[in-house]
Amino acid sequence: MSTINYVPVLLLLPLLFGLCNASFVTIHILNILSDDVLLFCTSQPGINAHLHPQNPFYWSFPAETSENCFTDWHELRAPFSAYDSHYDQGHPNIYWMVKQDGLYHSWDNKSFVKKVGWN
């Protein structure tokens, strides 16, 4: 019985947990309008969804790349960077709120800042 065999495993475990924690973020979008908006995201595997009012939508995304999306509301469009690998770096959750005057961004699901209007 030797302890040698355990050494690689002991070294590997924190590394694997570290990678798992670091490699994905969750993007949350809440539509608080009174009707649906459409969401399209261009990064693989791609998102194409109807966001129903008050029905939170979320997905996980690799932290090292950026996720670019746009929302369509009737004839209006709002392009936005749902996850920016530099700007949002270190935040495991990104929150977006879809409102009458545009899209709002938050890291804590509490304080939201307007990032883009409809055009």
Ligand SMILES: *[C@@H]1O[C@H](CO)[C@@H](O)[C@H](O)[C@H]1NC(C)=O
């Ligand atoms: C974010 O806040 C909204 C509104 O308070 C709530 O409905 C939602 O569950 C929250 N999302 C998460 C992931 O905590």
